[in-house]
Amino acid sequence: MTFLAIGINYNTAPVAIRERLAFPADTLHTSLLDLRQVSEISEAAILSTCNRTEFYCNANTSDEKFLIDWVAETKSIDPNAFKPYLYTHADNQLIRHMFRVACGLDSMILGEPQILGQMKSAYQTACEAGTLGKDLGKLFQQTFTAAKKVRTDTAIGSSPVSVAFAAVQLAQQIFSNLGEQTALLIGAGETIELTARHLTQQGIGRLIIANRTHAKALALAEQFKGLAIALAELPSHLAEADIVISSTASQLPILGKGSVESALKKRRHKPMFMVDLAVPRDIEAEVEQLRDVYLYTVDDLQNTIDQNMDSRRRAAAQAEEIIDTQVDHFLAWLRAQSAQTVIRDYRLQAEQTRDEALQKAIGLLKNGGTPEEVLTRLAYSLTNKLIHTPSTQIRDAAANERHDVIAAAHEIFKLNKT
Incomplete structure (x- = not known):
């Protein structure tokens, strides 16, 4: 096969x-x-x-x-x-x-x-x-x-080698327990969906999803049991967010310094972690000047991702070596399966020889033979029958200079060389 x-x-x-x-x-x-x-x-x-x-x-x-x-x-x-x-x-x-x-x-x-x-x-x-x-x-x-x-x-x-995962991992480093935090995601594309999935897997406490098209925000929010809002509602919900991650196709910033500053006042200057994954940027660069904001851009994360890709490539070289070993293990198992038929046939042959010798021994006992005589003959007969065929094959191998067969016999029967 x-x-x-x-x-x-x-x-x-x-x-x-x-x-x-x-x-x-x-x-x-x-x-x-x-x-x-x-x-x-x-x-x-x-x-x-x-x-x-x-x-x-x-x-x-x-x-x-x-x-x-x-x-x-x-x-x-x-x-x-x-x-x-x-x-x-x-x-x-x-x-x-x-x-x-x-x-x-x-x-x-x-x-x-x-x-x-x-x-x-x-x-x-x-x-x-x-x-x-x-x-x-x-x-x-x-x-x-x-x-x-x-x-x-x-x-x-x-x-992490995706910006979505890198952003979530960075959030985990800043907040010890994501289960106590609220995340506001702006956008409804593939990157935001992936971010929502990673946050959910890490046990985020609450999820808010904002998008220009409310229906898309709602579909994503339902998938991850979050709250959907329109972009126009951002000012009234921004203060609730400990984590803000944005990725839209907008040509103009969605969050300005003023709106973030107002949200911080409502939060009594409780810090906010913000990640802008959009190009052009969704969050004004001036937001970084605010004392209680940790703002990262896609370029900040990309440096980390590039380093991590190098790390993965080095790990991949190690993985190939492990795979080499695992392939050898499986091939050894396959080769062992091919020997099962030989082992089964050899066992059946030995059992047949044993049964024939045993029946003769039982017959001798029934005919009055002493147990000692019968056991001695059984041992002698069984030994001769079991070694007859291998002995014949080894002699033939020697006559034909089949040294490989003789070497195999030493290995199979675990013979001490004399």
Whole structure:
């Protein structure tokens, strides 16, 4: 059997192709059952995210054509429309690829942790569909082990590399307990959504989302259990905010020095932490002059992010070394599986020899033989039968100068050289 995978990702295919090959979560179970019906496949799993779709199989061929044909038929798309964007991995190459994907080494953002959870979901869905067997199931388990070791032994995911995460981490450094703070987010785009998600994950006490389009603010606020307000309402809510993070497409500042100064008076000069992620800036530069404001711009955070990316790249080099070791571990397990048939056959042969010798010994006892005589003959007969075939093979190996067989015999039988 051959481990085989085909896939596309953010590097190889535009979003127009990626979305056509995507498998929604609610159809994945049925698709897996259908894929498992392909005659060449014994095991299968599908990983489908916004940035990649990959099909993992244990197959009786290394030719990916059958897999491409299945995808084309399932998605009702001409194979030539997506084949130029495909990559293929088999056996050792696939093992390494899965390990690198799970560790975030193949991600758009180096070291991002979400992909590991997505791979675990793919594994769980395949388990529930019954499309995983011993080998591919073990490969997934080893993949998770490799990812855990990389996360534990390197700094691949310890440093923020998005401005949203960097802003939240900076807020955590300033406020010891985010659960007691109120955050005001200005905007409703991707950066603000990501910021809201990070703040929620860190247990922010209260969330206010302001946007020019109230409906967008409301949709985001409902998602994160916050309060939605219009931009016009900012002056009446600004004093409530311990944390202000802004990212809009406005060409003019949204918060001026005067409005922030008024909010500080209402707060009795309780400090405010402000991050302006917009270009052009949403918060007037003069706000930084106010004593009780800690104002950071996207450039301030970018320096940190650049340093953290360097840190992640160094960690990625360490991760590759760990992956090398984990690949070796899995290959050793695979090789051990190939020996199971030999071990089983050898055991069956030995048990058959034992049973035959035992029946003869029981017969001798029934015919009046003394226990001592019967045991002695049993031991002698059993020893001769067990060593006869190996002895013959070793003599033949010596006659044919098969020194490798003789060396293997020393190792297998743990013989002391004389």
